[in-house]
Amino acid sequence: MTIRLALVPGEPAGIGPELCVRLAQRVDLSTLCTAYADPDVLMQAASALRLPLELLDSEAEITRPGQLRLIEYRLPTPTRAGQPDPANAPGIIAALDAAAHDCLDGRMHGLVTGPFHKAAINDGGIAYTGTTERLAQQAGSDMVMMLARPGLRVALVTTHLPLRAVADAISGEQLERILTITADALRRDFGIASPRIAVLGLNPHAGEDGHLGREELDIIIPTLERLRARGLHLDGPLPADTAFLPHKLATFDAVVAMYHDQGLPVLKSTGLEHAVNITLGLPYPRVAVDHGTALDIAGTGRATPDSLFAAVAQCAQFAAQREQDA
Numbered sequence: 001m002t003i004r005l006a007l008v009p010g011e012p013a014g015i016g017p018e019l020c021v022r023l024a025q026r027v028d029l030s031t032l033c034t035a036y037a038d039p040d041v042l043m044q045a046a047s048a049l050r051l052p053l054e055l056l057d058s059e060a061e062i063t064r065p066g067q068l069r070l071i072e073y074r075l076p077t078p079t080r081a082g083q084p085d086p087a088n089a090p091g092i093i094a095a096l097d098a099a100a101h102d103c104l105d106g107r108m109h110g111l112v113t114g115p116f117h118k119a120a121i122n123d124g125g126i127a128y129t130g131t132t133e134r135l136a137q138q139a140g141s142d143m144v145m146m147l148a149r150p151g152l153r154v155a156l157v158t159t160h161l162p163l164r165a166v167a168d169a170i171s172g173e174q175l176e177r178i179l180t181i182t183a184d185a186l187r188r189d190f191g192i193a194s195p196r197i198a199v200l201g202l203n204p205h206a207g208e209d210g211h212l213g214r215e216e217l218d219i220i221i222p223t224l225e226r227l228r229a230r231g232l233h234l235d236g237p238l239p240a241d242t243a244f245l246p247h248k249l250a251t252f253d254a255v256v257a258m259y260h261d262q263g264l265p266v267l268k269s270t271g272l273e274h275a276v277n278i279t280l281g282l283p284y285p286r287v288a289v290d291h292g293t294a295l296d297i298a299g300t301g302r303a304t305p306d307s308l309f310a311a312v313a314q315c316a317q318f319a320a321q322r323e324q325d326a
């Protein structure tokens with residue numbers, strides 16, 4: 001069967017549009033995608049890169065490099081590379097919401113997104129902590145944010161939260177939900193029959209037996225014991241500073257970190273180009289680039305499209321797997 005993916009470039013002043021133009025040069029990937037975007041933004045990015053771009057209607061067949069199917073979402077103000085305009089926020093989010101809606105109703109099999117500029121969207125009057133949270137709210141489902149590259153998958157217990165709020169957000173119920181969704185996704189989407197998951201502590205040295213914090217003793221350990229009794233293979237709570245040592249990582253299928261900057265720097269420090277951002281728990285597969293809007297290099301042609309290419313390939317694989325299982 002033919003897999004159809006909705007592709008949303010994200011912030012028009014960032015590198016998202018030019019990555020979509022580069023994607024259009026790869027017929028093996030572009031043939032899977034339909035962009036939800038402003039045609040002028042994509043044509044401007046193609047012109048800056050001096051690459052061919054022909055925008056087709058949403059049912060057209062891709063026959064050569066440089067073609068991309070498009071569903072139009074026009075923005076009110078012209079794009080200047082590197083300078084997000086909050087006035088465009090409603091249009092940017094309208095494209096995202098429409099693409100997600102088309103995934104929910106089965107018109108599309110999965111969603112691939114470029115980077116969104118969180119501050120510009122909030123400055124435009126839309127309360128937005130992240131795409132992961134918005135998609136989960138729209139779908140009425142729970143979610144887990146997982147970033148993955150070959151050899152390492154990191155899922156997060158809390159996502160876009162001020163550090164001050166993290167400890168209060170970690171409850172036994174929340175941890176149980178995150179671990180259950182992660183284990184289910186490892187089985188269903190990644191085909192790992194009996195996944196082994198490492199769970200990090202919250203405090204230095206995983207609390208040092210309660211001398212450096214009590215969340216491990218009061219919340220994490222009891223939750224892990226409860227879930228082990230239900231058959232999950234969980235190791236932890238592990239001290240975060242040593243859990244990522246290569247000989248330890250080799251024994252896990254995924255690491256669950258308590259907060260954003262506990263887990264993601266480890267993954268991103270080995271290169272932005274190999275990793276993708278996966279939303280687990282939605283009714284459809286969603287995969288995003290792992291990097292941000294890179295306003296500092298937008299329009300220069302220096303942005304590598306590898307994470308977007310990997311996101312499309314990964315989303316197509318998940319979508320095909322789900323269609324086969326259905």
Ligand SMILES: NC(=O)C1=CN([C@@H]2O[C@H](COP(=O)(O)OP(=O)(O)OC[C@H]3O[C@@H](n4cnc5c(N)ncnc54)[C@H](O)[C@@H]3O)[C@@H](O)[C@H]2O)C=CC1
Nearest residue numbers: 114115116117118119288289290291292293294297303304
């Ligand atoms: N998937 C998403 O929607 C994400 C959005 N963001 C948003 O992006 C904005 C900027 O975030 P930053 O922390 O500055 O991170 P960033 O990822 O945009 O930039 C960090 C550094 O990596 C470079 N870089 C990023 N992507 C690259 C690529 N494809 N090729 C070459 N170099 C690349 C940038 O030039 C910069 O030097 C923020 O508003 C943030 O919220 C951040 C992460 C993910």
Ligand SMILES: NCC(=O)COP(=O)(O)O
Nearest residue numbers: 116130131132133277288
């Ligand atoms: N650090 C990941 C990130 O900011 C992207 O998350 P989301 O906007 O896709 O939820």
